[in-house]
Amino acid sequence: MRIRPNIRTIFTFLLAILTGSAVAQYKFENAVVLTNKDGLPSREVRAIVQSPDGFIWIGTGDGLCRFDGTEFKIFQYDQSNPHSIIDNRIWNLTADSQHVWIGTQVGVSRLDLASEKFYNYQFDEKGVRDTIFKDGEQQIRSLLRGRDGEIWVGTRNFGVARYVPATDQFEMYRGEQKEAALYFTRSHGIHSILSLEQHRTNDSIIWAGTILGLLEINKYSKTVRYHAFNVDLPEKERWGNVFRRTYHHADGRLYAGGWGEPLFAYDPETGTVEQVVPRNTFPGFENTLGIDRIGEKSPEEIWVSMGAGLMALRTDTRELTFWKKNDEQTYNVALIDDQDRIWSTSNQGLHLYDPVMQQFSTYSFEALNGAYGGYAFQTFSTVQDGYFNVAARNAIGIFHFDPASKNWSMTPFPKEFLDEGGSANPAAICPSPNGEWWLSVGSKLLVYSPEKKEIRAAPFQPVVEQPRLRSLLWDHRGRLWIIASLTEILRWDPRTGAVREFRKELLADEGDLDAPVPEQLFEDSRGNIWFKRHTGMGYYDQEKDSIFLFLNARDPDKVFVNVHNFTEDKLGHIWVSGGEGWLGRIDTAHPQKGVIERISLNEKFGDFIGSPYDLKTDRSGIIWGWTNNWILRIDPLERSFERFSFQYGQEDPDFFELSIMHTGELVFCGDTKMTITHPRELTRNKELPQPYLTGVNILERPLDLDVAPNRLEQMSLKHWENFFSFDFSAKGFTLGSENHFRYRLLDFEEEWIDARNRRFANYTNVPGGDYVFQLQAANNEGIWNPEILEIPVHIDTAWWLTWTFRISFLILVLLIGYQLYRYRINQIRKEEKLKTSFEKKLANVEMSALRAQMNPHFLFNSLNSIEN
Incomplete structure (x- = not known):
């Protein structure tokens, strides 16, 4: 009997379709967390920006950091250095190809990237002040780099400043305080700039958000127009005037929000504001107070970070398409880089959500299993409810995971099936023809009903000598196969009630005293039943009604010494995994030939990857398997072999079994958890690290350079400076610590020197002459960046050698x-x-x-x- 999906299943699928793209593209889990323990000067991260050269710049409560994916370089205030940063308390950042601009508690700093010197500015009503001193009134609330490269500064008390590079000065733009006085008692707030945003299509317009409304600056006419809203309301109820954060979206509206006000939108066409209330709300998202960040997600959606958490809102339908409630950490979208990585700032450090590192999601049922712990040995999906289910040993029930809500539930075992310790130990589970699942607990057979959410005793209970049934299989003829012990296989036909025992057929010969230990029942497309056994394998031939064995001692060309498991592709071939990285292929049309082709995975991939613990075929005919470190993908039609690393989100791949859900997910189970991925999410790291120099040393002392090491274009040395070294690193943010390097000094050496993870190169007693230092980097996958860093090096020749x-x-x-x-x-x-x-x-x-x-x-x- 075929069971139709119920309403819940249909809802689950629809929800996956509606939200799947957003959730799949941006998942706020498996974050890489960077704190002061990793090299940041402070856990308090307030601002982040990526400069055009690829570096990530991080503004903290205790200094500025440059991050390349592995190494931090810290810039802090130094009283003895007039070219140090003006203050360590950083609020905002922006960058171009030559400079990084830093808004701090006491003014603005401009970092010259070529010299790594800071130039500092403070303001008054007229422009830049002549003297610098620590003053909290100089706090910079906002920085903006316009599309034309112009730098705009939002000050706390003096309005907006525009940088003029030709004079190294700033031009001030201020609203008329008397205009604000018409509507607000504390009219000086018109000069307190909270946010800056450029008009999306009109380059001449810069919007400056204040605590008393909005300033519209025309940078060409140099005019400032003031907008106040809801002025007919009492001043304390006058919402829509605190523009703490602003963002001009593709729909033409300027979205804004404040500390205690909900999200609202300003329409430049009508000059009015309206509150933006989502049509669908979720627990914790009943309001949109405390707006912290607003930014673009797509032409139809915006990201909104607020006190409750992070949401994605469709601006046309006002519907939430994504939501993530703040829990132990704060969720926001501070930066999305060119690899679709999300960087999130917080007081708990910097959180990096890398799609490449989010290929696996792990969920634990331990909380439902009480003090028993448990060990998951098999997962299965049920179409009736859309759940992913876990059968675990030392458990008190079968655990159900709802992929839509990410919640767990449980169907408990009846007390009569629990052991003395109060738990059950299922050993095998398989689907039956009527949609129910049969499982073995000790010597008993149980039935789990997904519709009724109940576990009951099976109508058939075999009489066995040993208290453990090892494997179950319902064949396509409706018969139940049971590995009942180390020495026998049973077959029960529910239509006739007949039980057939296979015992002698499992022995190599009549005098064989070794237990055959059958395991891993598998039915092929022709109805033959395959199983592994000690030092070989066997199969039940449906047509001949007999069992045939392949033993390594007598059939070494037809079988492996160690057989792990079986699966069948759409071409009618059975794939079997053996030891030491071997795969075998069996033709179901000629099962008597055994293994007709042997494939070494170690040779395919060029290194030792081990043997697959499991093989499963998905609906498209692709074969999946896994080893200690890799997921294997085999396309039998194309005869292609791929591997995907568990390191992309799974730190400890200690699994027992692989299952493929009816919705296509690959689920690995083990311990008290299951780990889920989807074939469409599996990928390799394609980011190519960009090598650069971090320092040059002469006679083991740092060389005093006129430019920053990463901006060095060539190097000239005296003849006595021919003992030198290069320090280097690479910009790469996906597993950057596993980047590899190789280098050479052309015309001194021709072969590359493989440095692996080492990040320096030493040279001694190099003769005078002209050379080129070449540096190349590869990512963790071993993919080399074809762009090679080259630094010409000239060493003077000693006068007596000329x-x-x-x-x-x-x-x-x-x-x-x-x-x-x-x-x-x-x-x-x-x-x-x-x-x-x-x-x-x-x-x-x-x-x-x-x-x-x-x-x-x-x-x-x-x-x-x-x-x-």
Whole structure:
């Protein structure tokens, strides 16, 4: 018998359709909470803005912070530094590509992002004051950066100031106090600016909200027009004049609110105000008092943060499309960044609602189970009421979760099925043909009726040897299969009352003494019943009315040693998970062949991911499974394999079972909770971190730079400064602490150095020359940002290593050598000349001596003798 959904189910589906888009896109759960324990100077977060370069700037009660997703840089007042922030008590922020503007308790500070110097301003009726001193009357209530980049400042006592960059001064715009005096006794309040908003389509108009009405400023004509409302009422009852927060919506109305007034709207066309009362109210949202923030959600909706909580309101129908009541924390929408992350400010810190980190929602039934704790082992959905149900061990009932209201209820077990401790321990549960659910408690069979919300004894109670029924399955022929013990399977036919026992068929052979331990009953599309058993698996062949076994010892090619579970795709293939990351595929047309294909998930994904604990097929034919860290998605038709990490919202994925609800959700159960996700919500982190420098060190000392490290474009070092290091980080707000880095110094090294999570790079004894430091970042998924940070680095070469010096030195050496050579030649010549002269003189002396010794007569006789 098929049960038709009742009115409640239809309402649940309609509510999901009507609100699903809003809730799915923006969920205020699983927040990443940042406090002073994480690096903020104070838990009191008052303002937030994202600058065009991607940084998040946070204004707290004790200073300004720059946040990149992992690291905080804090700016605080320093009495000894004239270029520090004017005060630590920050109320509002705005930013452009060159500056961050900070509204504080005692004036405005302008932070120059290039130099990281602050320039401070205080005001009087004429403009900027010449001297700065601590004065609470200088509190800045509002800052506005216009679409043309102009900066507007709302002061507490002196009206509106517009910044003039050319003169570094401010131009004042003030309403006429005498006009306010016509309607209000404390007319000075016209100069107390609470909010600023630019006209949505007319760039010339700036609205300034005061405590006594609205100022309309025309920045081109430099005129100020004053609007007061409901002046015919007594002054104390004159609502619609406190414009604490303002927002000009696409419908042309200026939405506003105050501390003690409800939400109202000003229509520029008619010049009137009207209260905005939601048509549908919810507990805690009966009024809209205490408006804190108003902003756009869509062209048809606005966000409104107030004392009761946060709501989204359709401006055309005045209906609430989303609501979140303040509980232990305050909910608001202070900033929505380009990744659809919501940043929420509060006195409890900064709350970040990241859609990527909100893929899982966990709900616990522990409060309903008293002191028993419990352990959820199976979940199932019931079409009759739209509930997600949990069967838990050591429990006092079956627990029902309403996905629409997020509330739990329970159907208690009858006392006769409770153990001595007062709880029951269901071991198996399965749907029956008539829409009821059968479950086993000990050796008993029970029936749960979703329509009647009752649990009763089943009409069939098997006679078993062991006090625990392990698995149940109703097949398509209307027969109940029961794994009754470690050694037998029973089949009961309710039409005939016949019970068939399978015991010997489970044994490997007649002499097999090991218990087969059958588990995990599964019916395929051909009516065959599959089950896992010790060291293998088996199936009941419907046509042959017999059981066939596949044992690893004798059929290693047809079965895994460890079989976990089964599921079937739309192609008629059974997928079976084995150990060590293996999947197998069985053809239902040829079951006798066993596993015909083996697939290693570890090879598919390139690392070890483990074996799926569970496999389930959804209505579209996609197979889902899970391991310790991953959800697996398998498309049998495309033969594609994907994985999704549990870290995106589930810190401790300690589960027992996966179920797929009739509405498509994937539900994991374990402990006293169930965790829900939907296939359309599963995604991977696609944010690419943007690397930047946080510092440069020379010889382990910070280098004094003319610009902020993240604005450094190039670097020039002396030759003795060739021992240096870079500190770096990356802008990325989804699991930013798990970003990876790699770097290299081109022309010094060619290969990338994998730094993993390390955020610095050291270089020693780098020769003089021109290099390029390259830095690249990847997110937690290992996806690298193709944009590489490059910083040219020039290192002077030591003078004695330059070519000029070398050539000059060589020439000098040659000249010296040549001179030495010439000198030696000259010396040798002088020595030769001296020797020749000496020898000549010696010859002359000897000749003279010889002549002196010779007798002329002797010479005459000798000559005669020669002649004769």
